[in-house]
Amino acid sequence: MIRERKPCVVLTFSTTTAAMSMEKRCGEHKIPGRLIPVPREITAGCGLAWKMPEEDYEKYKDEVESLNITVEQKVWLKL
Amino acid sequence: MIYFDNAATTMHKPETVIHAVAQALNSLGNAGRGAHEASLDASRNIYGVRERIADFFHGEDPSRIAFTSNSTESLNTAVKGILKPGDHVVTTVLEHNSVLRPLYEMEEKRVEVTILPCDEYGMVYPEDFTRAIRPNTKAFICTHGSNLTGNVLDVQSIGAAARERGILSVVDASQTAGVFDIDVQKMNIDILCFTGHKGLLGPQGTGGMYVRAGVNVRPLKSGGSGIKTFEKKHPSQMPTALEAGTLNGHGLAGLGAAVDYLNRQGLSFIRAKEQALMKKFYLGVRDIPGVKVYGDFRTMDRCAIVTLNIRDYDSGEVGDALYMDYGIATRTGAHCAPLMHQALGTTEQGAVRFSFSHFNTEEEIQRGIEAVRELAE
Numbered sequence: 001m002i003r004e005r006k007p008c009v010v011l012t013f014s015t016t017t018a019a020m021s022m023e024k025r026c027g028e029h030k031i032p033g034r035l036i037p038v039p040r041e042i043t044a045g046c047g048l049a050w051k052m053p054e055e056d057y058e059k060y061k062d063e064v065e066s067l068n069i070t071v072e073q074k075v076w077l078k079l
Numbered sequence: 080m081i082y083f084d085n086a087a088t089t090m091h092k093p094e095t096v097i098h099a100v101a102q103a104l105n106s107l108g109n110a111g112r113g114a115h116e117a118s119l120d121a122s123r124n125i126y127g128v129r130e131r132i133a134d135f136f137h138g139e140d141p142s143r144i145a146f147t148s149n150s151t152e153s154l155n156t157a158v159k160g161i162l163k164p165g166d167h168v169v170t171t172v173l174e175h176n177s178v179l180r181p182l183y184e185m186e187e188k189r190v191e192v193t194i195l196p197c198d199e200y201g202m203v204y205p206e207d208f209t210r211a212i213r214p215n216t217k218a219f220i221c222t223h224g225s226n227l228t229g230n231v232l233d234v235q236s237i238g239a240a241a242r243e244r245g246i247l248s249v250v251d252a253s254q255t256a257g258v259f260d261i262d263v264q265k266m267n268i269d270i271l272c273f274t275g276h277k278g279l280l281g282p283q284g285t286g287g288m289y290v291r292a293g294v295n296v297r298p299l300k301s302g303g304s305g306i307k308t309f310e311k312k313h314p315s316q317m318p319t320a321l322e323a324g325t326l327n328g329h330g331l332a333g334l335g336a337a338v339d340y341l342n343r344q345g346l347s348f349i350r351a352k353e354q355a356l357m358k359k360f361y362l363g364v365r366d367i368p369g370v371k372v373y374g375d376f377r378t379m380d381r382c383a384i385v386t387l388n389i390r391d392y393d394s395g396e397v398g399d400a401l402y403m404d405y406g407i408a409t410r411t412g413a414h415c416a417p418l419m420h421q422a423l424g425t426t427e428q429g430a431v432r433f434s435f436s437h438f439n440t441e442e443e444i445q446r447g448i449e450a451v452r453e454l455a456e
Contacts, residue, residue, distance in 0.1 A: 015316045016111035016305055017142045020126035023119075037114040045314065046306040048114055048122075 005078040009057035011064075012038060012072040014045035022050045025067045032056045042075050051079065081407045081443045086226055086254060086384050086434030088276045088283060093340040096333045100282055103332035110328050111305035121328045128335035129318070135338055136271060137262040138289045145321035146287040146331060150253040151177040152299070153272035153288040156321055157249050158182060158220065160296035161270070164189035166217035171195045171203045172418035173225040173232070178251055179418065182220070191215070197422050200375035201228045205236035218247040218269075223261070224254035227419045227430065228374025229357075229384030231255065238267030247294065253277060254382050257341055258350050269294050280341065281334035284327050290317060298323065344437075352437040353383035356444050360433060361385050363448035369455040373423050373430060383435040389455045394429035397454060401431070405450040409433050 013019045023035050033052035082090050108117030110125045129141040138144060147153045158181035162168060170178060172194055182192050193211045195203050208219050219241045224231045238248040249270040252261060257278030263271050275285030290296055301313035302323035313323060358379050365372050369390040389397050398411030412429040413420055420426045433447060
């Protein structure tokens with residue numbers, strides 16, 4: 001049974017290194033979210049994407065920006 | 080066994096390195112190939128090692144570090160990835176075959192190669208590089224420390240001379256990484272090639288290269304990358320560009336633990352200990368009648384290597400006697416540095432290389448000196 005879908009923001013990267021850097025820096029800054037396989041709706045370089053519930057993204061978006069990690073795409077999805 | 084073959088590989092590894100490899104073997108999935116915990120753990124682990132290596136060599140950021148299986152792979156990637164037909168490259172007689180053989184291959188592809196000779200001490204100087212520059216000079220490729228004599232070259236000045244003229248500086252740090260401070264930015268290094276299993280105290284099969292941002296290296300291999308699956312061409316983003324195929328995650332876990340160990344000990348402590356052992360050995364053997372020591376000992380700020388011959392004895396025979404009669408492990412014969420052997424006049428005899436680690440003791444050095452003295456009698 002597939003889980004209930006909720007609005008979220010998905011950030012994609014061009015390399016695994018960038019994705020791992022995202023996870024580490026978010027952990028250090030206590031920014032919620034986790035790495036997921038890139039959803040099929042998105043074409044991305046790296047197979048890993050950073051997923052955040054939409055309300056968390058709205059709350060933390062300035063901090064996410066300030067991490068200075070090159071994000072390939074930022075996509076709003078129901079996942 | 081008294082192990083004096085640390086320039087070949089450091090046999091004594093910190094316990095934490097062994098533990099990290101064992102732990103990785105019990106838990107890691109394939110890095111960058113999935114979003115489940117086993118794969119993510121492998122990715123996290125490798126990313127952590129990438130960060131630590133980038134910090135260790137003062138690279139701009141972790142993405143500039145690509146992992147390879149050893150210096151040979153890094154050097155092949157550098158040589159074949161930056162040179163094109165019509166380019167000119169300057170290198171030295173001190174180089175290992177892992178530099179020379181890729182260059183000889185490139186010579187067949189119309190790359191011009193200048194190999195700088197050394198002086199009577201086995202040294203090459205920055206001005207030798209400057210004098211060899213041609214309008215089409217693309218790179219200076221040189222070793223930081225000779226694997227045969229232990230002499231250390233002034234790669235910072237060589238790099239400065241290169242940078243001033245838009246020439247790339249490629250450095251082989253096989254013998255120095257983990258012992259000498261290497262700051263790629265301060266030392267004007269564009270590509271640094273290193274191995275994990277010597278001074279860095281990690282497992283064999285680990286190594287890598289730093290590539291300065293803006294320097295484009297064509298990959299030696301292409302294949303699986305975990306990214307951009309549907310593109311026909313291997314991705315060009317660093318570090319993926321130079322890392323086709325599954326990385327040695329288990330080995331890299333050990334390399335990460337080794338870097339932590341080195342940072343805890345401090346390179347200046349490790350270097351001082353090794354150099355003190357080398358100095359004691361050198362002073363103990365240099366005046367023994369019949370012993371000839373090679374290389375530049377005007378300074379002791381050099382790799383902890385003492386290479387010698389006894390009379391006209393075959394170096395292999397001396398090494399065999401050292402091991403069978405005294406339990407001392409050394410490297411003998413030719414040391415993959417053919418031009419340096421030619422320069423030293425040891426192509427027939429080879430040479431016996433004693434190379435030390437900070438894990439060696441003064442008592443071991445004393446036994447080494449006595450063994451050389453007895454064999455020379």
